[in-house]
Amino acid sequence: MRQTTIVFAFLFIGVLGSANLMSQNALSDSLSADRINRNRNNMSILAAWAGVNIIQGSISANNATGSGKYFFQMNTYWNLINLGISSWGLIQVRKELSKKYSFAESFQAQQKLEKLLLLNAALDLGYITTGLYLQERGRRLSKDQGIGFGNSLVLQGAFLLIFDLIQYGNHRRNGKLFDQALGKLQLSAASNGIGLTYPLN
Numbered sequence: 001m002r003q004t005t006i007v008f009a010f011l012f013i014g015v016l017g018s019a020n021l022m023s024q025n026a027l028s029d030s031l032s033a034d035r036i037n038r039n040r041n042n043m044s045i046l047a048a049w050a051g052v053n054i055i056q057g058s059i060s061a062n063n064a065t066g067s068g069k070y071f072f073q074m075n076t077y078w079n080l081i082n083l084g085i086s087s088w089g090l091i092q093v094r095k096e097l098s099k100k101y102s103f104a105e106s107f108q109a110q111q112k113l114e115k116l117l118l119l120n121a122a123l124d125l126g127y128i129t130t131g132l133y134l135q136e137r138g139r140r141l142s143k144d145q146g147i148g149f150g151n152s153l154v155l156q157g158a159f160l161l162i163f164d165l166i167q168y169g170n171h172r173r174n175g176k177l178f179d180q181a182l183g184k185l186q187l188s189a190a191s192n193g194i195g196l197t198y199p200l201n
Helices: 002-063 067-097 103-141 144-183
Strands: 186-190 193-197
Touching: 002 067, 002 103, 002 144, 067 144, 103 144
Parallel strands: none
Antiparallel strands: 186 193
């Protein structure tokens, strides 16, 4: 009778473990798909912003005078880099679409992305600060190039800051769902030690 009870207990634990794994995998698949789709949309927005700035900047730089000429020049140069970043990002998205993520891998990818977006936001503040410095220096020395480049850096940095913070806010929603799932893991005492339990509700 005791052996039958032990076997039943192990079978019951196995069923619960399988259900927990299926629940985790379903959550991982859903959040991974959402993260990838958001990245694709965001990289498409960045590519569109870059394209508009490159076309407008190239045309307007030839017609503008004074600081405006340098403003449009910098917009063009800056967004050639943005176009490269967005193109690389879209290539990575295509690779991710065919990949299956485990719960742990999806959680790590989520954390990595959130940290990257916060780092980008800090860099964006640096671009804005540099732009303000160039503006001030250009006005002080009556240099149109400094003013134009500074105006461009302030604009591009402000756009990227808003862009990255919105991205972070959207992705953080997924991060909170991961946090909630991980918060359900509990350490419990047993007669022969401790174990991890994952409640289904």
